[in-house]
Amino acid sequence: MPKPQSIKQNHIHDALPDFRNLGVALRTLLLTNGMVVVLALLRASSWPDVMQQLIQGAALLQPVLLACMLLLYALNPLLYRLPSWHGYTATLVIVAVTTLGIIQVGGEIYLPRYEHGGFITWRYIFLSVTSAAMLLFYFKLRALALSPAIYEARLQALQARIRPHFLFNCINTVLSIVRADPKRAEVALEDMSDLFRMAMAQDNALVPLRREAELSRRYLALEQLRLGERLKINWHIENVPDDALVPPLILQPLLENAVYHGIEPLADGGNIDIRLGLQGNEIHLEIYNPRREPGVHHTGNKLALANIRERLDLLFDIEAHYTVESGADFYRVHIIMPYVRKDMT
DSSP, X not given: OOOXXXXXXXXXXXXXXXXXXXXXXXXXXXXXXXXXXXXXXXXXXXXXXXXXXXXXXXXXXXXXXXXXXXXXXHHHHXXXXXXHHHHHHHHHHHHHHHHHHHHHHHHHHHSOTTOOSHHHHHXXXXXXXXXXXXXXXXXXXXXXXXXXXXXXXXXXXXXXXXXXXXXXXXXXXXXXHTTTOHHHHHHHHHHHHXXXXXXXXXXXXXXXXXXXXXXXHHHHHHHHHHHGGGEEEEEXXXXXXXXXXXXXXXXXXXXHHIIXXXXXXXXXXXXXXXXXXXXXXXXXXXXXXXXXXXXXXXXXXXXXXXXXXXXXXXXXXXXOEEEEXXXXXXXXXEEEEEOEEXXXX
């Protein structure tokens, strides 16, 4: 089983952006071309000259931009493993060398006839490196804006695990079976210990999906001791890769909501369907549970769900999708994430 990815070396807000991420690529294209438009407006002497400046700027920008993005895409695993400032420096060096190489090889094609010489070359290298530095700074600010979700997740997870009614019910359940079935009570206590340990020691950005599934099984086993035959679980995890990595505590809070807001208010209980698997290059996570009509039972403050959304946005950008389908008598959550493996981080 692959070890979880540690963020002790590079905190999530210090690490380089994932150059293989579609959202990062789109933002890079839009922001870089936006800078060219601004420069064209600043350099132009008239409105017709704006178009001329845009054409001249794009002639060199597009080859440099595409070449840099391809190189960073290829080198992304290596760059991501470097200490943060080494990674930033290496990225800027790649941009500078790529710009110089394209000017030397294709300067006659990409540059106007009057824009040649050492000064012009260094000017374009300076503009490329400055633009790259601004983009890296933007991605860093974006990560800083979203990173509180990681730390809030730890606090919310700890609070959920020690929520008074949950802890009280678990202890009473164990006490009720300790004499009649001491082995079963021992297993329940071990499951409680694992859940508390997980809540208080989350220092990883990504962990194995199978580990998340196993911990969720233990949580549901505790709830089944409390709810008995009212809680039925259907697992569909035949297509889960052994090396798939996901954000920690992404499955259990959803199951807790399904139990507390879906199964518990129903006199006869119901089934929770859990589907985990790989489809193409994406990991799909789907949870379905019955429920009463909205308004009959407390709907919760949805903080856990909002936190999961923020963490997915931080880690995967637009490559992750989170959808909720709610009906009069059912609730379904469907999460799609990129298939991330240990050898990709």
